[in-house]
Amino acid sequence: NAGVTQTPKFRILKIGQSMTLQCTQDMNHNYMYWYRQDPGMGLKLIYYSVGAGITDKGEVPNGYNVSRSTTEDFPLRLELAAPSQTSVYFCASKLAGDHTDTQYFGPGTRLTVL
């Protein structure tokens, strides 16, 4: 199993550009998450999904959109990039809604908006 994979690893955007951060997991996990981590800070939940076709907002959803058309994929869309969105983005997944299951994190995408 590859686990949770994210692409790209690095990206530089200009203000106003758009892009999609890809996240795929091959563990057949129900729940998937997107977090952002600003330098020296903790993880902030952007969006999460409890299954295909179901998504919900986290702590900091403004400026982002998500979709979940399959169990495996959970892409994050930035429509109009802003410098405040410069961050490291982590995707994570876990098996079920049972709170005993842990989250598995992808390697992250480092995004810089100039």
Next chain:
Amino acid sequence: QQPVQSPQAVILREGEDAVINCSSSKALYSVHWYRQKHGEAPVFLMILLKGGEQKGHEKISASFNEKKQQSSLYLTASQLSYSGTYFCGTEVSTGGFKTIFGAGTRLFVKA
């Protein structure tokens, strides 16, 4: 609501002990502990369930006081490899479980 971690940073010598605390203003179903090395993704350490259950992982253990809505992570006889940032994540059911992370505690172990 984000859980509060303390202290913000700790510097230890190899072999010394440390305690990292995590507290929440909301009733908790569980507390997760993760460690993150610089430039890497967070890695799971352990889950604590309500009921005050204490869990262990090598020389790292943790407790969860449900009544006080607090968890503590205990690192004993610290090793250089323990250096990193430790995050607690708390889960509050919203119909689907989501984890809210604390700001992290930076731990540096020196020889």
